[in-house]
Amino acid sequence: MKIAIDFGHGTGEDRGSVGYLNEENVIREYGPLVINELVRLGHTVINVTPMQPNLTLGQSLAYRVNIANKNGVDIFVSLHVNAFKKDIAKGCEVEYISLAGKVYAERISSEISKLGYVNRGAVKRENLYVLKYTSMPAILVEPFFCDNKEDCNKYNAAKIASAIVAGITGQVAPVEKKEDVLPAIDHSIPTTPGIYALPGGIGYFEVNKEKGRVNFHLDKYNYITIQDNEEEGNRIILTTRTKGSKILL
Numbered sequence: 001m002k003i004a005i006d007f008g009h010g011t012g013e014d015r016g017s018v019g020y021l022n023e024e025n026v027i028r029e030y031g032p033l034v035i036n037e038l039v040r041l042g043h044t045v046i047n048v049t050p051m052q053p054n055l056t057l058g059q060s061l062a063y064r065v066n067i068a069n070k071n072g073v074d075i076f077v078s079l080h081v082n083a084f085k086k087d088i089a090k091g092c093e094v095e096y097i098s099l100a101g102k103v104y105a106e107r108i109s110s111e112i113s114k115l116g117y118v119n120r121g122a123v124k125r126e127n128l129y130v131l132k133y134t135s136m137p138a139i140l141v142e143p144f145f146c147d148n149k150e151d152c153n154k155y156n157a158a159k160i161a162s163a164i165v166a167g168i169t170g171q172v173a174p175v176e177k178k179e180d181v182l183p184a185i186d187h188s189i190p191t192t193p194g195i196y197a198l199p200g201g202i203g204y205f206e207v208n209k210e211k212g213r214v215n216f217h218l219d220k221y222n223y224i225t226i227q228d229n230e231e232e233g234n235r236i237i238l239t240t241r242t243k244g245s246k247i248l249l
Contacts, residue, residue, distance in 0.1 A: 019147025
């Protein structure tokens with residue numbers, strides 16, 4: 001299955017809620033885990049989250065939808081965290097607009113509720129841009145309320161990610177082997193075109209003109225990516241052998 005994953009908010013005028021936890025931070029904790037599990041299960045993932053830092057709300061929403069439609073994905077999944085009034089509302093819900101989306105919404109909400117959250121179920125929303133203008137089944141996941149202390153105390157990024165993946169696919173990702181999680185240190189310098197070794201015998205930089213990208217490597221698994229292209233915009237990404245990748249900008 002080809003799946004579009006959207007990390008909600010995070011740019012310009014498009015900001016998330018803040019309660020006991022910050023919505024944008026939470027999404028960017030459990031979101032990459034959702035992507036990792038889907039990939040390990042053999043699915044193709046298109047990350048439609050905009051990287052440009054100063055978009056209007058309309059530009060932010062349109063970017064996500066346009067990338068998903070352009071790639072012809074099978075399902076669009078927007079990741080969020082809910083908010084209402086401090087310690088009033090709680091639980092998980094998944095919003096949808098189509099009958100096909102409702103099927104996914106019910107399954108995901110049910111899986112998340114197994115973690116101890118009140119199951120608010122599938123909720124039909126006809127006025128949400130990312131649901132209304134996507135050309136495939138689309139859902140928006142609200143796993144808990146960031147302004148409810150009880151919900152926040154239950155929060156576990158890995159468990160929420162696994163519940164979402166199980167709801168989307170009906171599959172459970174296999175347990176990772178230690179060697180898959182932590183590859184061996186590799187200071188070798190590739191000899192492929194576009195690789196330029198640094199003086200001193202360690203480190204190199206890698207140029208990809210087509211992608212508008214330069215990678216500054218300590219070694220194979222530790223590097224900083226600086227990118228600017230028309231499709232994804234500006235990005236700075238830090239990748240390490242032990243911590244994985246983190247978008248800095």
